Amino acid sequence: MSKYDVAIIGGGILGTSISYWISSLYDVNLCVIEKESNVAMHASSRNTAVVHSPFYLNPKTKKVLAKSALISYEMWEKLAKKTNVPWNKTGVLEIAINEGQHDTLEEYMDWGIKNGIPSQDLELLDAKQVAQIEPNVKCHSAIYSKREVSTDYGAFTNEIKKESNALGTNFIFQKNVKQIKKNQNNSIIIFDDDSNITADFVINCAGGNSLDIAQMLGLATEYSDLHFRGEYWVADPQYSDLVKTTIYTVAEFKGYPFLDPHWIKKANGQA
Numbered sequence: 001m002s003k004y005d006v007a008i009i010g011g012g013i014l015g016t017s018i019s020y021w022i023s024s025l026y027d028v029n030l031c032v033i034e035k036e037s038n039v040a041m042h043a044s045s046r047n048t049a050v051v052h053s054p055f056y057l058n059p060k061t062k063k064v065l066a067k068s069a070l071i072s073y074e075m076w077e078k079l080a081k082k083t084n085v086p087w088n089k090t091g092v093l094e095i096a097i098n099e100g101q102h103d104t105l106e107e108y109m110d111w112g113i114k115n116g117i118p119s120q121d122l123e124l125l126d127a128k129q130v131a132q133i134e135p136n137v138k139c140h141s142a143i144y145s146k147r148e149v150s151t152d153y154g155a156f157t158n159e160i161k162k163e164s165n166a167l168g169t170n171f172i173f174q175k176n177v178k179q180i181k182k183n184q185n186n187s188i189i190i191f192d193d194d195s196n197i198t199a200d201f202v203i204n205c206a207g208g209n210s211l212d213i214a215q216m217l218g219l220a221t222e223y224s225d226l227h228f229r230g231e232y233w234v235a236d237p238q239y240s241d242l243v244k245t246t247i248y249t250v251a252e253f254k255g256y257p258f259l260d261p262h263w264i265k266k267a268n269g270q271a
């Protein structure tokens with residue numbers, strides 16, 4: 001039975017990045033357990049791939065998240081330059097189609113500045129100004145967030161994996177955690193092929209399965225989760241240059257800013 005100081009469950013962008021930080025800061029025996037054959041096989045490579053600027057986060061309730069987004073932007077940019085990960089500054093237009101949605105944009109402008117986005121990177125535009133940037137977009141008004149980038153988070157995760165590997169992290173693939181037994185000093189992590197490892201500390205980064213992992217440890221038993229899916233459609237090539245910018249609409253529910261339909265200008269040029 002292998003023994004680790006720290007075992008991270010989940011090799012998405014979160015688990016892989018945490019493995020990198022821990023192994024760069026401490027001399028520990030660390031592993032990442034991933035049920036697939038590589039890192040970033042789920043949300044971390046199948047997302048919209050936009051590096052967002054936090055104008056949509058309420059600084060009163062989401063201050064730390066906003067600050068993290070701002071700080072990490074420069075780190076991603078540095079890593080993209082060092083590697084071959086795409087970094088296309090497409091910008092984002094967050095569009096309002098009526099006066100009510102425009103009020104939300106004004107609030108977002110205030111939040112964006114309070115969250116530390118440089119004022120030259122955030123502009124509130126009227127319909128005419130939007131048309132000058134994107135003649136095919138008709139709206140009431142929009143925020144033009146110039147810093148936003150289209151990238152490839154799967155490629156980023158693979159680069160971080162390489163760096164973490166070089167620092168000594170052991171990536172254990174094709175092992176699906178089915179049970180965790182907690183002793184006084186450590187945990188026994190049991191896989192669905194009945195093999196196991198022990199670890200002094202377990203870090204739960206299992207994405208959509210995080211609640212299942214927490215509940216294996218007897219935690220968060222009062223919660224349940226709801227999984228839902230979205231659809232990405234790829235526009236036919238003759239339409240991919242209809243707009244150059246990534247476009248979001250003001251969300252119907254402010255707490256879920258990315259669930260409404262959006263048009264993404266991807267790093268590979270597709271829309």
Ligand SMILES: Cc1cc2nc3c(=O)[nH]c(=O)nc-3n(C[C@H](O)[C@H](O)[C@H](O)COP(=O)(O)OP(=O)(O)OC[C@H]3O[C@@H](n4cnc5c(N)ncnc54)[C@H](O)[C@@H]3O)c2cc1C
Nearest residue numbers: 010012013014035043044047048049050176177206207209
């Ligand atoms: C549709 C969509 C669009 C998004 N767009 C953006 C965007 O444009 N910009 C942005 O910044 N963020 C975006 N996000 C959010 C971002 O993708 C996620 O926050 C991020 O990928 C989460 O990473 P993760 O490592 O926590 O989870 P995941 O990538 O899901 O990784 C979890 C890993 O845990 C593994 N695992 C689970 N259970 C077990 C188990 N029992 N045993 C072993 N391994 C296990 C899984 O196989 C998986 O690889 C989007 C998300 C979605 C769903």
